[in-house]
Amino acid sequence: MIGQTLDIPIEHLLRELTPQVLGAVARRFHDFAAAEDAVQEALLAAVIQWPREGMPDNPRGWLIQVAARRMTDYLRSEEARRRRESTVATEAGEQAPAADGDHETEQDDTLTLLFMCCHPALTQSSAIALTLRAVGGLTTAEIAHAFLVPEATMAQRISRAKQSIKASGVPFQLPTSQERAQRLRAVLHVLYLIFNEGYVSSAGPHVQRLELAREAIRLARSVHALLPDDGEVAGLLALMLLTDARRPARTGPEGELIPLTKQDRTLWNQADISEGIALLTAALAKGSVGAYQLQAAIAAVHDEATRAEDTDWPQILALYELLQRVSDNPMVALNHAIAAAMVHGPSKGLELLRALDSDTRISGHYRLDAVRAHLLEMAGDYTAAITHYRIAAGGTTSVPERNYLITHAARLGESATSPDGPDGPDGPYKRHR
Amino acid sequence: MKYILMMTGTKAKFNSFAKWSKEDLRANVAFMRAFSKELKDSGVFVSTVGLAFPDQAKIVRAGGDGEPITDGVFPESKEFLAGYWIIDVESPEQAYRIAARASTAPGPGGIRGSIPIEVRPVIDQLPEELLR
Numbered sequence: 001m002i003g004q005t006l007d008i009p010i011e012h013l014l015r016e017l018t019p020q021v022l023g024a025v026a027r028r029f030h031d032f033a034a035a036e037d038a039v040q041e042a043l044l045a046a047v048i049q050w051p052r053e054g055m056p057d058n059p060r061g062w063l064i065q066v067a068a069r070r071m072t073d074y075l076r077s078e079e080a081r082r083r084r085e086s087t088v089a090t091e092a093g094e095q096a097p098a099a100d101g102d103h104e105t106e107q108d109d110t111l112t113l114l115f116m117c118c119h120p121a122l123t124q125s126s127a128i129a130l131t132l133r134a135v136g137g138l139t140t141a142e143i144a145h146a147f148l149v150p151e152a153t154m155a156q157r158i159s160r161a162k163q164s165i166k167a168s169g170v171p172f173q174l175p176t177s178q179e180r181a182q183r184l185r186a187v188l189h190v191l192y193l194i195f196n197e198g199y200v201s202s203a204g205p206h207v208q209r210l211e212l213a214r215e216a217i218r219l220a221r222s223v224h225a226l227l228p229d230d231g232e233v234a235g236l237l238a239l240m241l242l243t244d245a246r247r248p249a250r251t252g253p254e255g256e257l258i259p260l261t262k263q264d265r266t267l268w269n270q271a272d273i274s275e276g277i278a279l280l281t282a283a284l285a286k287g288s289v290g291a292y293q294l295q296a297a298i299a300a301v302h303d304e305a306t307r308a309e310d311t312d313w314p315q316i317l318a319l320y321e322l323l324q325r326v327s328d329n330p331m332v333a334l335n336h337a338i339a340a341a342m343v344h345g346p347s348k349g350l351e352l353l354r355a356l357d358s359d360t361r362i363s364g365h366y367r368l369d370a371v372r373a374h375l376l377e378m379a380g381d382y383t384a385a386i387t388h389y390r391i392a393a394g395g396t397t398s399v400p401e402r403n404y405l406i407t408h409a410a411r412l413g414e415s416a417t418s419p420d421g422p423d424g425p426d427g428p429y430k431r432h433r
Numbered sequence: 434m435k436y437i438l439m440m441t442g443t444k445a446k447f448n449s450f451a452k453w454s455k456e457d458l459r460a461n462v463a464f465m466r467a468f469s470k471e472l473k474d475s476g477v478f479v480s481t482v483g484l485a486f487p488d489q490a491k492i493v494r495a496g497g498d499g500e501p502i503t504d505g506v507f508p509e510s511k512e513f514l515a516g517y518w519i520i521d522v523e524s525p526e527q528a529y530r531i532a533a534r535a536s537t538a539p540g541p542g543g544i545r546g547s548i549p550i551e552v553r554p555v556i557d558q559l560p561e562e563l564l565r
Contacts, residue, residue: 123523149479149521157476397554
């Protein structure tokens, strides 16, 4: 890992410069795939040389120059391989800049690169890997480590992604205005997936994956800086910050999950919360409210409650109702049922869940059982709650979540016979019998 | 999403495997090699192992003193793991397609196989929403 051998500022600087350097080299040589490899080699050279020989005066120009030289070498050897006259390589070589003479345009190609890396021709996992390498500046080894696969597999995935881009003939330019909204949605979705991958897996043995959540926030920040007027970009960044703010309280010492209602809220990161709320407030004021802004708004309502019992559930319920209108997603419907139960009592929530039983996208999904168990527990029907907690535990593929569900069922079983129920007389949920 | 693909067989199956002709074995090994390469080339490979024959299998338990007690006589019908692959794919359907490909590993006479492959998710990541 770079972080162990380098000062953090150099590592950060390299990551910041990656899209700018790649944009310049890809533009000049009209070969994104090869330019991407050349830039990785230049980053590696910087990691070795900078700490030893000192940082160059113009790090960006240095990286472009080294990458361009690699590119020229590559094109020469390609030409030699084809046993032809190397006209292209010679031309390219002549164009390579002199030391520090960086006359590349200062335009920021981050967006163009993101659109390319998140092209719909790619599978999700390929788009994620390529985005982290080409735009995020992470090494293949770092990405492989974060996703717990061998480095060779990740290298192959990235190389195939680049082949797909080459084959699809996507030009290195911003999408047309007709395509743009849809392509931006794809970019935001990839950033959202990177964030989730880092956030949700940060428990237990996977602490090293925290990096992914930070990386997603950094990328979302750079998109927001380039498109400050886009409400959904701001909404996504706010959602990440407002969610990530709770990370310190989210797991216990053994890596076990702590549900929102039981978290020590003094551990929440107030700076992230303030920044998220400010971003969201500004975005909402501009109109055109989308799904990321609504999810951020829900996260904000949770974050603003000093104690779990202070949560403004009627507002969350109203936000879920809006969210359901813009996003036809059964997971949203599940959370809507929880909010309805918190406002109108568990029987209302259970009634909403019955409607989901016939939705093939979620019927039989363990999370439907987990929510049903929770609402049955709220309703005081512990026997049925235990049954559904156990069904849910059998269906999840996450160890911390499985352990949580099993222990919750066990605790409910042990104390179901005690007069006060599992949480004592002042349990976290009001029971509506 | 990561999945494990487990190839199993009874002792009788393993014993018959030991009696295959050289050509049949060669064809089977070539298939396995090609299959592993396909997994690697397509960027889904995580790991794989092949196991020794069940003759060498022992069931080990701790005795009262914590010392190992081994047991190695198994009924003919018992299924033994022959080996596994772990893959990282986009969907369960993709895992099933890859498992079906493994299932066709050729048998005696080069006849296309239909070996049962058990496919199970590998526990790895947590879903996005917090528990309530």
